[in-house]
Amino acid sequence: MSLSDDSRYLKGGPVAQRIIAAVREDAAIAKAEGFPPKLISITVGDTDAVDVYVRNQRAKAELAGIDFEERRFPATITAGELEAAIHGLNADPRVTGIIIQRPVPAHIPIKTLQAAVHPLKDVEGMHPASIGNIVYNQLDLAPCTAAASVELLKETGLDLRGLEVVIVGHSEIVGKPIAFLLMSEGATVTVCHHMTRSVAAHARRADALFVAVGKPRLIKADMVKPGAAVIDIGINSEIGPDGQSRVVGDVDTDSVRHVASWITPVPGGVGPITVAILLRNTMVALSRQRALYEATYGTADRLAAE
Numbered sequence: 001m002s003l004s005d006d007s008r009y010l011k012g013g014p015v016a017q018r019i020i021a022a023v024r025e026d027a028a029i030a031k032a033e034g035f036p037p038k039l040i041s042i043t044v045g046d047t048d049a050v051d052v053y054v055r056n057q058r059a060k061a062e063l064a065g066i067d068f069e070e071r072r073f074p075a076t077i078t079a080g081e082l083e084a085a086i087h088g089l090n091a092d093p094r095v096t097g098i099i100i101q102r103p104v105p106a107h108i109p110i111k112t113l114q115a116a117v118h119p120l121k122d123v124e125g126m127h128p129a130s131i132g133n134i135v136y137n138q139l140d141l142a143p144c145t146a147a148a149s150v151e152l153l154k155e156t157g158l159d160l161r162g163l164e165v166v167i168v169g170h171s172e173i174v175g176k177p178i179a180f181l182l183m184s185e186g187a188t189v190t191v192c193h194h195m196t197r198s199v200a201a202h203a204r205r206a207d208a209l210f211v212a213v214g215k216p217r218l219i220k221a222d223m224v225k226p227g228a229a230v231i232d233i234g235i236n237s238e239i240g241p242d243g244q245s246r247v248v249g250d251v252d253t254d255s256v257r258h259v260a261s262w263i264t265p266v267p268g269g270v271g272p273i274t275v276a277i278l279l280r281n282t283m284v285a286l287s288r289q290r291a292l293y294e295a296t297y298g299t300a301d302r303l304a305a306e
């Protein structure tokens with residue numbers, strides 16, 4: 001059976017298309033009402049993984065009818081200069097959302113930057129206030145990759161209440177937010193990381209296994225419970241047998257697919273949904289901004305107010 005017609009593969013494309021179609025309708029209405037959505041991407045220095053992401057952001061934003069603007073800064077910029085640029089974007093009423101692409105150079109404290117983005121414009125959900133809302137079960141503006149991973153799990157139709165979930169990787173942007181999102185949905189969550197004694201022993205208990213560590217083929221067939229759902233969030237570049245560079249996840253898909261009931265391909269799994277969620281988050285941010293605007297000026301019509 002080929003990869004494309006095997007129902008065990010949880011593909012991101014159809015889910016992403018569904019989300020983008022809904023965003024497109026929302027964006028058209030908002031635009032007609034005088035609130036065109038606009039997303040700003042901030043990149044500092046050069047990173048391949050970021051290039052792929054930003055390229056897809058631009059393409060899908062265009063498809064959805066969201067203005068997209070990339071601001072590139074040299075790796076030599078200071079944290080203060082970046083913060084000033086972010087404050088400028090916060091104050092600009094035409095800007096709906098700001099995403100700071102990670103990683104940034106080592107001399108820039110990423111947390112300070114994330115906290116500089118106004119919470120109403122924080123389309124990545126990485127401001128401390130946004131992350132905090134997830135602890136309070138307010139889930140509509142979650143970090144994009146984490147939300148995308150959960151969205152794919154939901155495609156299986158598995159009941160999340162009481163589901164045994166194991167997450168390998170505890171990053172602020174992926175592993176930790178996935179844990180909170182799934183706890184909110186009623187799952188029983190175990191988080192493994194580099195100090196975990198036996199990742200395999202935990203992983204084998206999982207009905208749903210999420211992996212986000214950045215190590216090709218870390219998860220092998222003997223670490224997976226038969227019938228489990230495996231969500232592979234890794235993006236690793238390596239040289240294939242043909243000498244060409246290729247992208248692989250953290251799961252040894254060739255062996256694991258014979259054990260798991262569902263498995264996400266890389267590429268073509270979580271990635272496309274991540275981009276779609278970023279656009280959906282931009283519309284969530286816009287509606288919050290509009291609610292504030294209307295509460296302040298007493299009208300939904302910005303053009304009339306100006």
Ligand SMILES: Nc1nc(=O)c2c([nH]1)NC[C@@H]1CN(c3ccc(C(=O)N[C@@H](CCC(=O)O)C(=O)O)cc3)C=[N+]21
Binds near residue numbers: 124
């Ligand atoms: N603040 C921040 N948030 C992120 O979420 C973030 C980041 N920084 N830095 C870089 C990584 C990487 N990342 C990707 C998302 C989607 C694809 C994607 O669309 N992948 C396609 C590949 C398409 C192609 O190869 O053209 C796929 O998996 O099918 C790739 C990479 C998000 N990241």
